[in-house]
Amino acid sequence: MRLADTQLDFLDQILATPAPTVSEGMRIYRHAYRARLSGAMAETYAQVWAWLGDETFKSEVRAYIEAHPSSQWSLDDYGQGFATFLGGRYPDDPEIAELAWLDAALRQAFAAEDADLLDGAALMQLSDWEAVRFVLNPALRHRAIRSNAPALWRALSKDETPPEVLSFKATSGLCVWKTALASRFRTLEADEYTLICALAAGQDFAAACETLTRDASDRDLTAQIGAWLGQWLTEGLVTGLDATETSS
Incomplete structure (x- = not known):
């Protein structure tokens, strides 16, 4: 043989x-x-x-x-496919697959390359806000969620009694990334998550905002978008600008 x-x-x-x-x-x-x-x-x-x-x-x-x-x-x-596997086996219990995804995403983010925080002063140099593309944290992972899995994860990680499972009618988002050599995560409401997804897909800022405002035509989200951008800079979700879109 x-x-x-x-x-x-x-x-x-x-x-x-x-x-x-x-x-x-x-x-x-x-x-x-x-x-x-x-x-x-x-x-x-x-x-x-x-x-x-x-x-x-x-x-x-x-x-x-x-x-x-x-x-x-x-x-x-x-x-790495365990979350999808569990999602198929527990379709009526989305928190199980979402917990698995969060477990894995935190490890993946920790192993990802580091990125420096973006100096907010760089935004003042922009010559064309509509065309600029934001560079997101290279460790960023995100997914839509239908439960309060992040709250469950926090409690479980501290050996505390987890809260009651809650299911959401509106889709929220969960983002995982790394700053200062530590993985972190946060739940995003539907509008903020829509904008992050558009930026992560490579859309320029104007197109990403249009994606959001098109679905929220009855609301003026200008101030809210500005607040989100400031928070992303502080958190390290946005780490750079497309060099071709900034002024010299």
């Missing part, structure tokens, strides 16, 4: 479900493979674990591992 065939056979025996009849040595390998993946996911998804409890969490992790074998040498990124 060729070496490649031997390796494939070895891999098949490790991944096979249900467990085939194998030697004691192979049973050890099968257990070690799953234990390593389970350990990596337990470390990443600590608050989902706390929320679901030991038995349910471990059962879901086992199901995920069987459905999604590792395809990388490193365990750093294993389990």
Whole structure:
């Protein structure tokens, strides 16, 4: 048998479900493979674990591992699809998938490249506000949410009793990013999240604002947009300006 065939056979025996009849040595390998993946996911998804409890969490992790074998040498990124997986298994409990997403996003943001805060004075040099494109924090991750998962996460991370689960009729947003070597997150109301999504998609400032005001034609959001921009600068969500759009 060729070496490649031997390796494939070895891999098949490790991944096979249900467990085939194998030697004691192979049973050890099968257990070690799953234990390593389970350990990596337990470390990443600590608050989902706390929320679901030991038995349910471990059962879901086992199901995920069987459905999604590792395809990388490193365990750093294993389990990144767990939030989507849980969303499919608990469609009526959105907080579960959202907790999982937040767990993973905070780790991803921490590992992302650092970025300096943008000096607000740079805005005073803009010659064309309509055409400017804001550069968002490179660690930024965002998603729409339908529950108070961020509040649940905060309580769980402090070993406090989590609040009652709340479901939102209007879609809110959850942003995760990094400043000062620390990951952080914040919930955004629908209008602010719409604007962030437009900027993250590469729209210039005028187009992004138009996306928002088109959906809120009965309200003047000029002052609110200015307040959001100031907050983003302070928080480090906006870290730069497109150099081609600033005056010399």
